Amino acid sequence: MLQLKDISMTFNEGTPDEKIALQHTNLELExxxxxxxxxxxxxxxxxxxxxxxxxxxxDVGDVFINEKQVVHxxxxxxxxxxxxxxxxxxxxxxxxMTIEENLALAYSRxxxxxxxxxVNKKRKTLxxxxxxxxxLGLEDRLNAKVGFLSGGERQALSLLxxxxxxxxxxxxxxxTAALDPSRAALITKLTKxxxxxxxxxxxMVTHNMQQALDLGTRLIMMDKGQIIFDVxxxxxxxxxxxxxxxxxxxxxxxxxxxxxxxxx
Amino acid sequence: xxxFIAIFGAVESGVIYAIMALGVYLSFRVLDFPDLTVDGSFxxxxxxxxxxxxxxxxxxxxxxxxxxxxxxxxxxxxxxxxKGKINALLSGILMMIALYSINLRIMGRPxxxxxNETTIFKQLxxxxxxxxxxxxxxxxxxxxxxxxxxxTWAIVLVMMVVTLAIKFITDYYLKTEIGLALRATGDNQRxxxxxxxxxxxxxxxxxxxxNALVAFSGALIxxxxxxxxxxxxxxxxxxxxxxxxxxxALFGTKTIARATIAVIGGAVxxxxxxxxxxxxxxxxxxxxxxxxxxxxxxALVAPKMMQTHREKKRRQRKRAELERIxxxxx
Ligand SMILES: Nc1ncnc2c1ncn2[C@@H]1O[C@H](COP(=O)(O)OP(=O)(O)O)[C@@H](O)[C@H]1O
Ligand SMILES: [Mg+2]
Numbered sequence: 001m002l003q004l005k006d007i008s009m010t011f012n013e014g015t016p017d018e019k020i021a022l023q024h025t026n027l028e029l030e031x032x033x034x035x036x037x038x039x040x041x042x043x044x045x046x047x048x049x050x051x052x053x054x055x056x057x058x059d060v061g062d063v064f065i066n067e068k069q070v071v072h073x074x075x076x077x078x079x080x081x082x083x084x085x086x087x088x089x090x091x092x093x094x095x096x097m098t099i100e101e102n103l104a105l106a107y108s109r110x111x112x113x114x115x116x117x118x119v120n121k122k123r124k125t126l127x128x129x130x131x132x133x134x135x136l137g138l139e140d141r142l143n144a145k146v147g148f149l150s151g152g153e154r155q156a157l158s159l160l161x162x163x164x165x166x167x168x169x170x171x172x173x174x175x176t177a178a179l180d181p182s183r184a185a186l187i188t189k190l191t192k193x194x195x196x197x198x199x200x201x202x203x204m205v206t207h208n209m210q211q212a213l214d215l216g217t218r219l220i221m222m223d224k225g226q227i228i229f230d231v232x233x234x235x236x237x238x239x240x241x242x243x244x245x246x247x248x249x250x251x252x253x254x255x256x257x258x259x260x261x262x263x264x
Numbered sequence: 265x266x267x268f269i270a271i272f273g274a275v276e277s278g279v280i281y282a283i284m285a286l287g288v289y290l291s292f293r294v295l296d297f298p299d300l301t302v303d304g305s306f307x308x309x310x311x312x313x314x315x316x317x318x319x320x321x322x323x324x325x326x327x328x329x330x331x332x333x334x335x336x337x338x339x340x341x342x343x344x345x346x347k348g349k350i351n352a353l354l355s356g357i358l359m360m361i362a363l364y365s366i367n368l369r370i371m372g373r374p375x376x377x378x379x380n381e382t383t384i385f386k387q388l389x390x391x392x393x394x395x396x397x398x399x400x401x402x403x404x405x406x407x408x409x410x411x412x413x414x415x416t417w418a419i420v421l422v423m424m425v426v427t428l429a430i431k432f433i434t435d436y437y438l439k440t441e442i443g444l445a446l447r448a449t450g451d452n453q454r455x456x457x458x459x460x461x462x463x464x465x466x467x468x469x470x471x472x473x474x475n476a477l478v479a480f481s482g483a484l485i486x487x488x489x490x491x492x493x494x495x496x497x498x499x500x501x502x503x504x505x506x507x508x509x510x511x512x513a514l515f516g517t518k519t520i521a522r523a524t525i526a527v528i529g530g531a532v533x534x535x536x537x538x539x540x541x542x543x544x545x546x547x548x549x550x551x552x553x554x555x556x557x558x559x560x561x562x563a564l565v566a567p568k569m570m571q572t573h574r575e576k577k578r579r580q581r582k583r584a585e586l587e588r589i590x591x592x593x594x
Contacts, residue, residue, distance in 0.1 A: 051537060053458070060315045072513070075457050075458070076457045076461055076463065077460065078458050078460075079458050079459060079460040080460040081402050081455065082458075083458075084458045087417070090452075091452070091454060091455060092455055092458075093300060093455060094448040094451040094452045094455060094456065095447065095451060095452065096447075096451050097447060097451060101444055101447075104441070104444055105444050105459050105461075108441050108444075108445070108459070108460055108461075109459045110460070113440075113441040113442045113445055113461070114442065115440045115441070115442060116442070117436075117439055117440055118439060118441045118443070118444040137330060159383050161459075171547070
């Protein structure tokens with residue numbers, strides 16, 4: 001489904017600001033895998049997501065989606081296969097457009113856009129059905145501008161927009177981090193539902209270790225641009241936060257440091 | 265005083281300039297692209313239509329050719345910005361000055377006179393005079409006691425239909441799948457790229473469409489006024505913006521359909537205000553740009569000042585209420 005081969009990426013190479021974001025990273029995902037990614041700040045998690053989405057082109061390395069080399073495909077072409085939700089609730093929707101118009105934008109993801117109306121009766125019904133699955137009452141506000149929604153509502157809508165066309169790959173980059181705890185829990189629950197229902201191949205970055213353990217079929221830990229730990233299946237089910245911290249210390253010979261890593 | 269004839273003339277040219285204002289609305293508001301190509305592409309439209317008509321091309325075809333020329337000019341600006349990665353403002357300015365020379369080349373001289381040519385409006389009036397509609401409308405004016413009548417009703421009525429048709433086509437376009445992606449490009453580029461839209465192409469086509477409208481308007485203004493001049497586009501972008509801002513301030517922007525009708529209204533009101541201002545004794549045509557600047561400033565500042573004033577009043581009321589309660593308690 002998704003293969004990353006020997007990806008390296010350095011920002012501002014040869015300047016005092018040089019930052020190595022990824023070093024010889026390899027990753028292979030089977031169809032339907034749900035991978036949670038944890039790691040300290042600056043570990044390269046977002047860079048990894050951006051390399052997959054095509055937002056960044058790596059210095060070296062290959063990206064394959066369905067056995068097809070995509071590393072030089074621009075983002076807008078790759079996004080036919082890839083759904084994304086960003087950390088910033090403002091980033092995933094068009095604020096001055098209505099809920100139904102935003103859904104229509106997402107609906108056209110894997111189709112050619114034409115001069116037919118983006119919102120018609122049939123689609124309205126469809127959009128309502130999808131919105132009902134969120135249980136936020138958004139199905140009654142199809143004509144409300146998205147800019148007037150709360151952060152949690154916008155993020156729920158972003159998640160719906162990223163997933164209802166069944167993309168091959170779903171990328172979630174700390175998509176609950178900017179929300180208050182109850183809203184974050186809601187989005188986490190919705191994520192679990194939608195990924196489970198559609199068996200989406202998913203990569204989810206989170207700074208919440210408990211969330212990384214509770215969700216998904218596989219867990220990856222990143223540090224200094226490398227994947228340093230990778231477990232799946234039963235082994236992952238048994239994992240605890242203490243295990244993760246010990247594991248980090250064993251591999252890196254130092255304590256896991258991240259002010260944002262929420263332990264509980 | 266401000267004669268009916270003068271206001272009538274202002275409305276007549278206002279509905280033609282409204283097409284240009286719709287173009288400015290598309291670039292500035294929908295695409296969030298401050299496109300200054302307008303000063304050049306307006307003249308390109310006038311020049312292409314003028315020179316075509318002088319070479320015997322039918323006026324309707326000449327006007328459509330003008331729109332095509334404007335479309336191309338706009339696309340070049342879009343390419344400079346998206347592919348050349350040149351700042352939006354600068355792309356437009358570069359294209360504007362390049363067009364100045366190109367427009368001179370198209371015309372072959374600084375001014376074309378169309379007074380003796382068969383323009384689209386001359387054809388229209390010839391056709392119209394056979395219908396007897398002028399007699400009908402002027403009869404109505406006479407009935408309410410008017411003594412002087414406009415030369416023809418043809419231009420104002422037909423141009424209203426044309427401008428509204430362009431408005432409805434634009435409204436529809438902005439609701440199509442492509443149109444929604446275009447609006448999203450102006451709203452949140454990063455987001456729409458993650459939904460597989462080629463934002464570069466959307467910007468290029470969008471700015472092309474915008475300048476096609478501007479050039480179309482320029483072609484009509486040249487035929488209306490009877491000349492095309494290489495300097496006739498100077499300050500056009502500000503006139504377009506003035507129309508957009510005045511329209512938005514007066515009529516609101518709740519939906520696309522509302523916003524586009526507001527822009528047309530703004531263009532007409534702008535013309536009326538300028539006409540009235542020029543009739544004031546101490547102002548003359550040279551002051552027009554100053555009047556425009558003052559109008560835009562007023563339309564930008566007035567709504568904010570009114571808002572602040574309302575807020576202040578509200579706070580004062582609140583405070584007075586609290587005072588009263590306190591006094592009552594004591
Ligand atoms: N656009 C950029 N320009 C320069 N440096 C960057 C850029 N993006 C990320 N980096 C650097 O690359 C490293 C990895 O960043 P990132 O992938 O965002 O980490 P994470 O998401 O794991 O916190 C960091 O050191 C960061 O400062
Ligand atoms: Mg990050």
